[in-house]
Amino acid sequence: MRRELFDSFWRAVAYCLHPKVMLLSLAPLAIVGGIAAALGYFYWEPAVTGVRAWLDQAALLETMSGWLSSIGAGGWSSVLAPLVIVAVAVPAFVVASLLVASLLMTPAIVRLVGARRFAHLEARRGGSFWSGLAMSLGCTALALVALVLSVPFWFVPPLVLVLPPLIWGWLTYRVLSYDVLSTQASREERLRLLDDERWPLLGMGIACGMLSAAPSLLWAVSALALVFAPLLILVAIWLYTLVFAFSSLWFAHYLLAALERIRREVTGDASAPGEVGELAARASLEPRAGSA
Secondary structure, eight states: OHHHHHHHHHHHHHHTTSHHHHHHTHHHIIIIIHHHHHHHHHHHHHHHHHHHHHHHHOHHHHHHHHHHHHTTOTTHHHHHHHHHHHHHHHHHHHHHHHHHHHHHHHHHHHHHHHHHHOTTSOOOOOSOHHHHHHHHHHHHHHHHHHHHHHGGGGGSHHHHTTHHHHHHHHHHHHHHHHHHHHHHSOHHHHHHHHHHTHHHHHHHHHHHHHHTTGGGGGGGSOGGGGTTHHHHHHHHHHHHHHHHHHHHHHHHHHHHHHHHHHHHHHHSOOSSOHHHHHHHHHHHHTTTOOOO
16 A cells, blocks of 8 residues: 555656646636636735724733733734735635546546556546535535634634644545546445545645645745735645645555555456556556656
8 A cells, every 4th residue: 555655656756747737727716816816806905904904903912912912012003914915815716726626627637547547448437527526525514614613713823733733634535536546437436446546545635735835935024025915825725735736646656556556456457457457548648648
């Protein structure tokens, strides 16, 4: 199992450099990033003003403001207001990016991996677009509820580094596992793989969830980051999209290899199993594309 995890991991890293994957990563950026840019352009200053006014009027925060003013830190609300907006906006844009990427990127990435490595596998289409969309929306709603309920625990220093990656990891595992297998596997094969590979897939999802926390470091560099918040939101969306592309590639390589394995176990044969199948697929695609 460890060998399959590392094998699919380095293949996903290599495929991230594929021109098609790089182009696909720009699609969610163009859609969600365009919306973020428009909202930032028209509503950033009014939003900061409104949140600052709310902070100044809040009773508990007013007491804190008085104490901070007494020690010479009276301008705290000017920094906290943009932070509140960013803290609310970034998760919303990340979820939107996840949904757009799930609908646009993952199917194309699965086709790319399938054509280059698993061309011999029969597509049994055990899922549909609408069932996948319903599952993605349902899991996303559950993840958002869990995220909101976990906010009070974020003030406990260790938990803020653990809970969000766990929630994003579960969401990534559920959404990507379905998206990868919905076309290539039958319903029975998909259910068997999700049961047999549950813990490795969850571990992969958590690892991808922790990796998705990396773009958040953009806001930890300095307070100057708040000045460029609208631009940095666009950069963060693109980084999140790249992380999602890597996650899709990792799940695609791992699950399609696992699907190939269980078909060999069931039938005792495969038209072009293992590395032989990969070489055959590459040879058949040689005139159209180079190696990854």
